[in-house]
Amino acid sequence: MGRRALEPGRGHGLTVVVNGREQDVPKGETVARLLDRLGLESRYALVERNGEPLERERYPEVELESGDRLVVARPVAGG
Amino acid sequence: MIAGRSFGSRLILGTGKYESFETMRDAVVASEAELVTVAVRRIDFDEPGEDITTYLPEGVLLLPNTSGCETADEAVRTARLARAGGLPDWIKLEVIPDPRYLLPDGVETLRAAEQLVEEGFTVLPYVLPDPVLAKKLEEAGCATVMPLAAPIGSGRGLKLRDTIRIMIEQAEVPVVVDAGLGAPSHAAEAMELGADAVLVNTAVARAGDPVAMARAFKLAVEAGREAYRAGVMEEGWAAEPSSPVGGTV
Secondary structure (H helix, E strand, O other), X not given: OOOOOOOOOOOOOEEEEEOOEEEEXXXXXXXXXXXXXXXXXXXXXXXXXXXXXXXXXXXXXXXXXXXXXXXXXXXXXXX | OEOOEXXXXXEEEEOOOOOOHHHHHHHHHHHOOOEEEEEXXXXXXXXXXXXXXXXXXXXXXXXXXXXXXXXXXXXXXXXXXXXXXXXXXXXXXXXOOOOOOOOOOHHHHHHHHHHHHHOOOEEEEEEOOOHHHHHHHHHHOOOOEEEOOXXXXXXXXXXXXXXXXXXXXXXXXXXXXXXXXOOHHHHHHHHHHOOOEEEEOHHHXXXXXXXXXXXXHHHXXXXXXXXXXXXXXXXXXXXXXXXXXXXXX
C-alpha cells in the first residue's frame, strides 16, 4: 500500500501540523500530494484546514502554508 | 421515502461493532438495506487500518453520523467536514453528552439541526421520543425524526413505546426507530406501531451469526410493515370464541 507514517521534517520545507503532529513538507506541497505521500488511498479523505472544511475538488490546488493545521479524517464503522 | 428519495428497504443498518469488514459487508447485503451509517474519525497514521467504504456494496447510500459530538457546534463541524470531503450531504445528527446512557441532548440537537438545514443538509436527528421536540425538528426542516427505543446497544426493545406512538401519530416526516432494538420481534413491533423504518446495528453485529440475523431483521421489518398496512386487530379483555357457539355435538 505504500503507507508511510508521518516523518519528522528534514528542515527544507514548510512545517504543518497534521492531526496534532508536526510534519515537514516541501514548498508548494498541495493537500492532494500530502494525502498521497501519507499513503491515503481512501475514497473519502476528509480534510479540515485551519478549522475550515476543505472541498475535495480543491485538494489538488490548495498549497500548504507553514503553520497550517490540518485534520484528516475519514468514514469508519459506526452506527 | 426520505427527503424525496425512495428506498427499497425500511431497514437502515449501522456498520459498527462487526468482527470484520467482510462480515459487515455480508450482513449489509443480506439485510437488503440501502442506507447504512458510518462514523467520522481522525485517521491514526500509525494504524490507519482499512477503508470501510471499499467494503460497502454499490448502490447503498452512506449516512455519516455525528457520533462523538457533545455539542451542536461539534456536530455541525463534523457534518461540514463530511460533506466537503465528498460524503453525501445526509447526516445522522447525534449530539450526546452522556457517556453512560448515550442519551441525546434535545436542545443542542435542535440548534444543530436548524443550522444544518439552513446549510442544505438532509438532517436525520437522533432523539429521545419527545413528540414536542419532534415537531420542532420537523418545523426546522429535518427529513425524519429518529426516536430511540432504548439506550444504544442495550437491546432492550421498545421501552419507550407509548411516546413513540404519539410521535408516529403526529409526525409529518418519516419516523425511524433507532437504537435499543435487540431482536427482530422488537423491529416488527416498531413497524406494526407504524414506524416508517428502523435502524439497527448492535443486534445484528453482535449476533451469533450476523449475516443470518441481518436477514431475520429484514423479514421482521417486512412482516411488521405488512401487519401495519393490514390493520392489527383491537385488543380486548374477554375471550371471543373463534369457532361457532351453537351446534355443538
